[in-house]
Amino acid sequence: MVRHVFLTGPPGVGKTTLIQKASERLQSYGVSVDGFYTEEVRQGGRRTGFDVVTLSGARGPLSRIGSDSQPGGPDCRVGKYVVDVTAFEHLALPVLTNACSSSDPRQRVCIIDEIGKMELFSQPFIQAVRQTLSSPGTVVLGTIPLPKGKPLTLVEEIRNRHDVKVFSVTKENRNHLLPDIVRCVQRSRM
């Protein structure tokens, strides 16, 4: 029985776009949707980092090019991007906690875009994702990266769960997947 739905695929293929469309479609059906997206930040035509944007409209940095890690702190770097773990946790953790603790008896959908290298610098985030996945009232609609390099423990865990359906997004199928994703989430809520 599928409980949670994840999208995977190469960078820039359209995972976030699909999740946003699915979220809008689900909300138009009266489904309660919460969570966060990761959006790229561009300045002068080049990508300078990523922001976390919650569905309730709050925005903060996830990572930026060229800024240094805190002196003496851990080096939370992915390629040229330095992750602002504190800012990320400040935005993402309350969203996940709320998704698990809502008193609304109807099942709700929690968008987690994405669970990748940058986000996984945060141990509290890892714990919060595990808790959300095991929360009976919550269906997760999220994104995970394709397997590449060293396996990411939580991502492997998600892939191996029996209650998870993973859609692989490609340039060829990205314009056709939306109804399947929405249907799968709707069925998970029954």
Ligand SMILES: Nc1ncnc2c1ncn2[C@@H]1O[C@H](COP(=O)(O)OP(=O)(O)OP(=O)(O)O)[C@@H](O)[C@H]1O
């Ligand atoms: N179906 C589509 N047709 C044309 N362009 C698209 C489509 N889906 C997304 N794009 C464009 O591709 C770019 C990347 O999209 P998006 O951010 O959704 O990809 P992503 O897979 O989430 O990327 P990342 O791996 O960096 O998070 C955006 O500029 C978006 O407008």
